[in-house]
Amino acid sequence: MLWRSFVVLLLGIMAALPKPGYGAAPPAMVGFEDIHLPDGSETGIWYPAMGKPVSIVLGLWQQEVVSDAPPIGSGLKLIVISHGSGGSFAEHLDTAEALASHGFVVAALTHAGDNWLDQSRATDVAKRPAELEALIDFMLTQWRFHAQLDAAQIGAFGFSAGGFTVLATAGGRPDLSLMTAHCAAHPDFYDCRLLKAQPQASAAWPYVHDTRIKALVVAAPALGFTFNRAGLAAVTMPVQLWRAGNDQILPAPYYADAVRAALPRPPEFHAVPGAGHLDFVAPCMVGAPPIPVCQTAPGFDRARFHQDFNAQIVRFFLQHL
Numbered sequence: 001m002l003w004r005s006f007v008v009l010l011l012g013i014m015a016a017l018p019k020p021g022y023g024a025a026p027p028a029m030v031g032f033e034d035i036h037l038p039d040g041s042e043t044g045i046w047y048p049a050m051g052k053p054v055s056i057v058l059g060l061w062q063q064e065v066v067s068d069a070p071p072i073g074s075g076l077k078l079i080v081i082s083h084g085s086g087g088s089f090a091e092h093l094d095t096a097e098a099l100a101s102h103g104f105v106v107a108a109l110t111h112a113g114d115n116w117l118d119q120s121r122a123t124d125v126a127k128r129p130a131e132l133e134a135l136i137d138f139m140l141t142q143w144r145f146h147a148q149l150d151a152a153q154i155g156a157f158g159f160s161a162g163g164f165t166v167l168a169t170a171g172g173r174p175d176l177s178l179m180t181a182h183c184a185a186h187p188d189f190y191d192c193r194l195l196k197a198q199p200q201a202s203a204a205w206p207y208v209h210d211t212r213i214k215a216l217v218v219a220a221p222a223l224g225f226t227f228n229r230a231g232l233a234a235v236t237m238p239v240q241l242w243r244a245g246n247d248q249i250l251p252a253p254y255y256a257d258a259v260r261a262a263l264p265r266p267p268e269f270h271a272v273p274g275a276g277h278l279d280f281v282a283p284c285m286v287g288a289p290p291i292p293v294c295q296t297a298p299g300f301d302r303a304r305f306h307q308d309f310n311a312q313i314v315r316f317f318l319q320h321l
Contacts, residue, residue: 029051029065031051031069038138045139046106047071047104049071053066061093061094061282070145076148077149078149078150079107080154082157082163082169083111087160092159094310095306096108102318105148120198122194125165128168130206130208132210133208155216157217158218158219163219163221163259182254189250190250214237215240215317217316220255222255224250224254224259227259227262229262232264237265238268240312241260241263242256243271244276276296276297276300
């Protein structure tokens with residue numbers, strides 16, 4: 001009958017429509033807003049949107065986004081990002097845009113006292129998990145579009161000190177007393193030189209286990225050797241783990257490899273031949289000053305690498321959230 005054919009056709013059209021956050025075809029644009037959390041931390045938020053894109057410069061990076069438009073869709077999955085020591089919320093903007101173009105909402109904060117303007121508390125890593133947890137709380141309860149989020153499953157991405165941060169926020173317990181022997185053996189390593197410049201009084205680790213986090217992407221994690229099997233026993237969610245093949249800042253096997261060995265569930269592991277530590281940061285815009293975060297070793301194509309890096313991260317979160 002004609003009506004039955006119409007219903008079948010309608011159901012077929014509905015089934016083919018994109019479903020935000022679940023492998024949908026990327027929307028045409030990515031929305032963006034730059035806000036401050038109640039504690040003053042600057043935060044960037046990316047999400048699927050429609051509208052006229054404009055060019056926005058964020059420090060060393062440039063993006064084409066729809067400014068302050070409302071998100072499209074409902075039940076959107078949230079990804080939070082923690083940057084490396086001395087960084088900012090903007091340093092992974094290409095990864096954030098890639099995720100937002102596939103239906104995710106992405107929120108990246110600038111950590112207090114450990115950013116490009118202020119490194120006075122760079123070795124106070126105990127504060128970082130609480131800051132990331134506060135970002136999740138804000139996004140789910142106070143962000144102006146929080147009703148469009150799905151609070152049941154959240155992902156987290158972290159690079160370097162941010163990699164340590166997301167592991168600790170997801171239930172990891174580092175043993176920071178291991179720093180003493182590590183730095184006695186490797187006094188010239190970056191983390192040991194930083195700790196020598198900014199000694200921190202030892203204290204009980206302020207345990208955080210945010211069970212809302214259901215999947216992690218961890219790139220070149222700092223202090224990886226401080227996590228043993230007992231320390232990562234609670235980190236049972238899927239983990240995608242990255243190691244730079246030519247990491248001169250956090251060299252193998254003390255960081256990503258140590259985390260890989262300690263995780264209770266084997267991670268999806270990626271080793272990137274020729275990559276330096278900072279190659280996990282987004283490529284700088286044309287005309288940016290030739291400072292270390294913008295420099296790449298001869299023979300390594302950071303822009304090309306990031307195409308695959310971001311695609312793998314998007315695939316991982318679509319698969320596990």
